[in-house]
Amino acid sequence: MSVSDPSRLRLCFIGWGAIASRVGELLAERQPSGVEIVAVAVRDPQRQRTVLPQGARLIAGQDELAGLDIDMVIEAAGRPAVAIWGEAALRHAGSFVVSSASAFTDEALLARLLAVADETGGRIVVPSGALGDLGALAAASVLPLDEVQHTIVKPPLAWKGTRAAEMIDLDRLERRTEFFAGTARQAAEAFPQNANVAVISALSGIGLDRTRVALVADPSAARNIHEISAAGAFGTLELRLENEPLKTNPKSSEMTALSLVSLIENAVAPLVR
Template sequence: MRALSRVRTPLRLCLVGWGAINRRVAELLKERHGDDVVFAAVALADIADAIGVPDNVPVITDPSVLWELELDLVVEAAGRGAVAQWGEHALRHAGGLVVASASAFCDDDLFERLQRAAREYGSQLIVPPGALAGIDAIAAAAALPLEAVTHRIIKPPRAWAGTAAEQILTLDAVVSPTTFFSGSAREAASRFPQNANVSAVAALSGIGLDRTEVELVADPSAETNRHELAVNGEFGRLNIVIENRPLVSNPKSSEMAALSLVRLIENRFVPLVR
């Protein structure tokens, strides 16, 4: 494993998944940093999913080969199953594992197993802020007791298509903002992993999956994916609103989800960390 005790380039990455988010991440990193970032591999569950992977980037389907790649960082954006499949091997053979599919941590056994692996192998389990703003402030505020964290997610009805929301309401018939789910972040991220995955990020930064309250809203007037965070605690009070453009190739995700990964990766090797 290559330790990241010093700033070094090129940074060697393995991307787990080649969906809309990781494709956008690869595009932006290549555009912004050129040869300072090396894509050592794209990791997939099925070689048939390798459509569009650059010819010079190896595609792997077996986690046991990660040890051969001398990786600095493994970046997952492939869904909960990929975290379980690749997680422990990534932590063993890279300086860090970035988990975009934070809803995977609703599985307490998996979460504990990955934390244990990170400690054992001297690696880091890293949760990016995804589509949210202010996660650093929530994490800092959690050094003192927090009283309440509420996360409201508002998206156009079409963004909820293909999810469990269709079992609750008729999306095409929604004519005004409609809250169709209220519950814990654990339940939201488990039932709506494509859309409410990010609720697990807010929860892990603050008071946990079971105490963080989440509301999911379908709003036909919405043109963006909107997140409203309200936090109260001994530190004071925090209210954050962010309106994200949907990712062009996947309206269930936000452009910011990819941009946050780019920033996180850049901060592993640029001279100035922001």
């Protein structure tokens, strides 16, 4: 990760919702050397907020990134924020971390941001999010991959407020029920909050249109579950994670925040794990 001084990391968060505030809480507890949250971008800086990082400046416009000497911009505000803040982030910071990977189902947006990154020497970083680490899948993709299947299983409550409620009766569900099957692109477009993570597995492997995704509601599930299988020239892979939901947002996993903390700490650590 490219930063001006490898022993320091000046951060700007785009959004200060459940995920970002959890990351801020963990960083405050762990106090990694050289890491400082210097700015938080929000839509309404006048609104009262609690538990903001000490000393962080609230900003509302992309032009306010200039002059803050930021090393890394971390988006944690939802898919629209990627298009709004992406170019400015790449022009004013070494790295732009995109948590809302579903934004990259928009091929024109991805191409535009890649062009800016190439021009500026910046980097677009997609964290592993709820999947923890997909290093094995990314490594396997060096050789041809035949197939990747990603199944996402969550309790009915986690699917409320999404299109799943139009497909099945989430309040009366008695057994594990698959309500969607399609490509990673289709899943992320239809369920941008819950299936955002499917884009991460797709980008790590064989792409948005070849990665197959199934979405499942299970009343017996206590956690958010990801089951990933892959086969190809490397051999076969089976990965299963059972993540605790984020207490303040059951649609997201605690691991989503933890992966950002790990990414931040590795950016300044003498030993990268």
